[in-house]
Amino acid sequence: MSEPIRDWPELRAFALSLDLPKVEDAVSWGNPNLKAHGKLWCWWSPYIDAAIFKGSAEERDMLMAAAPETFVIHDHYVNTGLILVAGGKIERDWAEARLRRTWRALAPKKWLASHDATSR
Template sequence: MLSTWEDVKTLGLSLGLPKVEVATSWGNENLKAHGKMWTWWSPYVEAAIFKGDIEEREMLMAADPDTFILHSHYAKHGLLLVAAGRIDPDWAEARLRGTWRQLAPKRFLKDWDAGLVDQA
Protein backbone atom coordinates (compact mmCIF):
# COMPACT_ATOMS: atom_id res chain seq x y z
CA MET A 1 0.00 0.00 0.00
CA LEU A 2 1.09 3.55 -0.66
CA SER A 3 1.25 5.73 2.43
CA THR A 4 2.77 9.09 1.51
CA TRP A 5 2.91 11.73 -1.18
CA GLU A 6 6.42 10.52 -2.02
CA ASP A 7 5.01 7.03 -2.67
CA VAL A 8 2.29 8.38 -4.98
CA LYS A 9 4.67 10.77 -6.75
CA THR A 10 7.24 8.01 -7.28
CA LEU A 11 4.56 5.75 -8.76
CA GLY A 12 3.30 8.48 -11.10
CA LEU A 13 6.78 9.35 -12.33
CA SER A 14 7.70 5.67 -12.77
CA LEU A 15 4.97 5.08 -15.35
CA GLY A 16 7.12 6.52 -18.13
CA LEU A 17 4.32 8.67 -19.52
CA PRO A 18 5.32 11.79 -21.45
CA LYS A 19 4.10 15.26 -20.58
CA VAL A 20 4.22 14.53 -16.83
CA GLU A 21 5.94 17.01 -14.53
CA VAL A 22 6.34 17.89 -10.88
CA ALA A 23 4.72 21.26 -10.23
CA THR A 24 3.51 23.46 -7.38
CA SER A 25 -0.03 24.79 -7.12
CA TRP A 26 -1.39 26.80 -4.20
CA GLY A 27 1.90 26.19 -2.39
CA ASN A 28 1.67 22.38 -2.62
CA GLU A 29 3.60 19.99 -4.81
CA ASN A 30 1.61 17.99 -7.35
CA LEU A 31 2.02 16.08 -10.56
CA LYS A 32 0.69 17.57 -13.76
CA ALA A 33 -0.04 15.71 -16.95
CA HIS A 34 -0.35 17.68 -20.17
CA GLY A 35 -0.17 20.86 -18.07
CA LYS A 36 -3.16 19.94 -15.88
CA MET A 37 -3.21 18.76 -12.27
CA TRP A 38 -3.08 14.97 -12.34
CA THR A 39 -2.60 13.87 -8.72
CA TRP A 40 -1.62 15.50 -5.44
CA TRP A 41 -1.73 15.14 -1.66
CA SER A 42 -4.44 16.90 0.31
CA PRO A 43 -3.26 19.65 2.67
CA TYR A 44 -6.45 19.08 4.71
CA VAL A 45 -6.43 15.32 5.38
CA GLU A 46 -3.85 12.51 5.01
CA ALA A 47 -4.94 11.34 1.58
CA ALA A 48 -3.91 11.27 -2.06
CA ILE A 49 -6.21 12.97 -4.53
CA PHE A 50 -7.09 11.52 -7.90
CA LYS A 51 -9.45 12.83 -10.55
CA GLY A 52 -12.85 11.20 -10.82
CA ASP A 53 -16.44 12.29 -10.54
CA ILE A 54 -18.93 12.73 -7.72
CA GLU A 55 -21.01 9.65 -8.60
CA GLU A 56 -17.93 7.42 -8.64
CA ARG A 57 -16.71 8.93 -5.37
CA GLU A 58 -20.05 8.22 -3.69
CA MET A 59 -20.01 4.61 -4.92
CA LEU A 60 -16.42 4.05 -3.76
CA MET A 61 -17.08 5.65 -0.37
CA ALA A 62 -20.14 3.42 0.15
CA ALA A 63 -18.16 0.31 -0.83
CA ASP A 64 -15.04 1.09 1.24
CA PRO A 65 -15.43 4.08 3.60
CA ASP A 66 -12.09 3.40 5.31
CA THR A 67 -10.21 3.81 2.02
CA PHE A 68 -12.23 6.39 0.09
CA ILE A 69 -12.85 9.46 2.20
CA LEU A 70 -14.05 13.03 1.82
CA HIS A 71 -13.10 16.37 3.29
CA SER A 72 -15.62 19.22 3.06
CA HIS A 73 -13.18 21.28 0.95
CA TYR A 74 -13.62 18.80 -1.91
CA ALA A 75 -17.36 18.08 -1.58
CA LYS A 76 -18.35 20.03 -4.71
CA HIS A 77 -15.58 18.60 -6.87
CA GLY A 78 -15.30 15.27 -8.66
CA LEU A 79 -12.18 14.18 -6.84
CA LEU A 80 -11.33 10.89 -5.18
CA LEU A 81 -9.51 11.04 -1.85
CA VAL A 82 -7.75 7.81 -0.89
CA ALA A 83 -6.61 7.52 2.71
CA ALA A 84 -2.88 7.28 3.44
CA GLY A 85 -1.77 3.69 3.93
CA ARG A 86 -4.79 2.35 2.03
CA ILE A 87 -3.77 3.33 -1.51
CA ASP A 88 -3.55 0.17 -3.58
CA PRO A 89 -0.66 0.59 -6.05
CA ASP A 90 -2.46 -1.32 -8.82
CA TRP A 91 -5.61 0.79 -8.40
CA ALA A 92 -3.54 3.99 -8.33
CA GLU A 93 -1.60 3.00 -11.46
CA ALA A 94 -4.78 2.22 -13.40
CA ARG A 95 -6.36 5.48 -12.22
CA LEU A 96 -3.29 7.52 -13.18
CA ARG A 97 -3.00 5.91 -16.62
CA GLY A 98 -6.69 6.46 -17.33
CA THR A 99 -6.61 10.06 -16.16
CA TRP A 100 -3.42 10.72 -18.16
CA ARG A 101 -5.30 9.61 -21.29
CA GLN A 102 -8.31 11.77 -20.41
CA LEU A 103 -6.11 14.84 -19.98
CA ALA A 104 -4.20 14.29 -23.23
CA PRO A 105 -5.11 16.36 -26.29
CA LYS A 106 -6.77 14.12 -28.89
CA ARG A 107 -4.08 14.62 -31.52
CA PHE A 108 -1.29 13.82 -29.04
CA LEU A 109 -3.14 10.69 -27.90
CA LYS A 110 -3.62 9.55 -31.49
CA ASP A 111 0.12 9.91 -32.11
CA TRP A 112 0.93 8.21 -28.77
CA ASP A 113 -1.29 5.24 -29.57
CA ALA A 114 0.32 4.97 -33.01
CA GLY A 115 3.79 4.86 -31.43
CA LEU A 116 4.81 8.21 -32.90
CA VAL A 117 5.60 9.85 -29.55
CA ASP A 118 8.71 9.00 -27.54
CA GLN A 119 8.24 8.05 -23.91
CA ALA A 120 9.18 10.58 -21.23
Protein backbone atom coordinates in the same frame (compact mmCIF):
# COMPACT_ATOMS: atom_id res chain seq x y z
CA MET B 1 0.13 -8.33 -2.39
CA SER B 2 2.33 -5.23 -2.42
CA GLU B 3 2.34 -2.63 0.29
CA PRO B 4 -0.13 0.24 -0.14
CA ILE B 5 1.12 3.74 -0.91
CA ARG B 6 1.46 5.71 2.33
CA ASP B 7 2.30 9.32 1.48
CA TRP B 8 3.07 11.92 -1.18
CA PRO B 9 6.72 10.91 -1.73
CA GLU B 10 5.62 7.31 -2.37
CA LEU B 11 2.72 8.35 -4.62
CA ARG B 12 4.94 10.74 -6.57
CA ALA B 13 7.63 8.08 -7.07
CA PHE B 14 5.02 5.50 -8.06
CA ALA B 15 3.31 7.82 -10.55
CA LEU B 16 6.63 8.82 -12.13
CA SER B 17 7.66 5.16 -12.36
CA LEU B 18 4.82 4.64 -14.85
CA ASP B 19 7.07 6.58 -17.25
CA LEU B 20 4.21 8.32 -19.02
CA PRO B 21 5.21 11.23 -21.26
CA LYS B 22 4.15 14.82 -20.59
CA VAL B 23 4.16 14.36 -16.78
CA GLU B 24 5.93 16.95 -14.66
CA ASP B 25 6.38 18.12 -11.11
CA ALA B 26 4.51 21.31 -10.33
CA VAL B 27 3.30 23.45 -7.44
CA SER B 28 -0.27 24.71 -7.23
CA TRP B 29 -1.66 26.80 -4.39
CA GLY B 30 1.66 26.28 -2.62
CA ASN B 31 1.43 22.47 -2.70
CA PRO B 32 3.43 19.98 -4.76
CA ASN B 33 1.61 17.95 -7.38
CA LEU B 34 2.09 16.16 -10.65
CA LYS B 35 0.64 17.51 -13.85
CA ALA B 36 -0.03 15.56 -17.00
CA HIS B 37 -0.27 17.51 -20.23
CA GLY B 38 -0.13 20.71 -18.16
CA LYS B 39 -3.18 19.80 -16.04
CA LEU B 40 -3.41 18.61 -12.44
CA TRP B 41 -3.03 14.84 -12.44
CA CYS B 42 -2.53 13.76 -8.80
CA TRP B 43 -1.56 15.36 -5.51
CA TRP B 44 -1.83 15.06 -1.73
CA SER B 45 -4.46 16.95 0.21
CA PRO B 46 -3.20 19.74 2.46
CA TYR B 47 -6.33 19.22 4.61
CA ILE B 48 -6.27 15.49 5.41
CA ASP B 49 -3.86 12.59 4.99
CA ALA B 50 -5.11 11.50 1.58
CA ALA B 51 -4.11 11.36 -2.06
CA ILE B 52 -6.30 13.12 -4.60
CA PHE B 53 -7.21 11.66 -7.97
CA LYS B 54 -9.52 13.01 -10.64
CA GLY B 55 -12.85 11.26 -11.10
CA SER B 56 -16.53 12.06 -10.74
CA ALA B 57 -18.72 12.74 -7.72
CA GLU B 58 -20.83 9.70 -8.59
CA GLU B 59 -17.81 7.40 -8.69
CA ARG B 60 -16.42 8.91 -5.48
CA ASP B 61 -19.71 8.37 -3.67
CA MET B 62 -19.88 4.75 -4.85
CA LEU B 63 -16.30 4.09 -3.74
CA MET B 64 -16.92 5.75 -0.37
CA ALA B 65 -20.01 3.59 0.18
CA ALA B 66 -18.09 0.43 -0.70
CA ALA B 67 -14.93 1.17 1.32
CA PRO B 68 -15.38 4.15 3.66
CA GLU B 69 -12.09 3.47 5.47
CA THR B 70 -10.21 3.79 2.16
CA PHE B 71 -12.12 6.41 0.17
CA VAL B 72 -12.62 9.52 2.26
CA ILE B 73 -13.79 13.12 1.91
CA HIS B 74 -13.07 16.52 3.40
CA ASP B 75 -15.50 19.44 3.30
CA HIS B 76 -13.19 21.30 0.91
CA TYR B 77 -13.77 18.65 -1.79
CA VAL B 78 -17.47 17.84 -1.33
CA ASN B 79 -18.60 19.86 -4.36
CA THR B 80 -15.95 18.42 -6.69
CA GLY B 81 -15.52 15.17 -8.57
CA LEU B 82 -12.22 14.45 -6.86
CA ILE B 83 -11.55 11.06 -5.29
CA LEU B 84 -9.59 11.04 -2.03
CA VAL B 85 -7.84 7.87 -0.90
CA ALA B 86 -6.55 7.66 2.68
CA GLY B 87 -2.79 7.48 3.09
CA GLY B 88 -1.69 3.91 3.71
CA LYS B 89 -4.78 2.55 1.94
CA ILE B 90 -3.83 3.29 -1.68
CA GLU B 91 -3.69 0.01 -3.58
CA ARG B 92 -1.00 0.16 -6.26
CA ASP B 93 -3.09 -1.61 -8.90
CA TRP B 94 -5.99 0.76 -8.34
CA ALA B 95 -3.69 3.79 -8.41
CA GLU B 96 -1.99 2.65 -11.62
CA ALA B 97 -5.29 2.09 -13.41
CA ARG B 98 -6.64 5.45 -12.20
CA LEU B 99 -3.46 7.33 -13.16
CA ARG B 100 -3.28 5.77 -16.63
CA ARG B 101 -6.97 6.46 -17.31
CA THR B 102 -6.69 10.05 -16.12
CA TRP B 103 -3.45 10.59 -18.07
CA ARG B 104 -5.25 9.54 -21.27
CA ALA B 105 -8.29 11.69 -20.46
CA LEU B 106 -6.09 14.78 -19.97
CA ALA B 107 -4.16 14.30 -23.22
CA PRO B 108 -5.10 16.41 -26.23
CA LYS B 109 -6.88 14.02 -28.61
CA LYS B 110 -4.64 14.82 -31.59
CA TRP B 111 -1.50 14.27 -29.50
CA LEU B 112 -2.88 11.04 -28.06
CA ALA B 113 -3.68 9.64 -31.50
CA SER B 114 -0.11 10.35 -32.62
CA HIS B 115 1.34 8.88 -29.42
CA ASP B 116 -0.76 5.71 -29.73
CA ALA B 117 0.25 5.28 -33.37
CA THR B 118 3.97 5.50 -32.57
CA SER B 119 3.83 3.46 -29.34
CA ARG B 120 2.64 0.20 -30.91
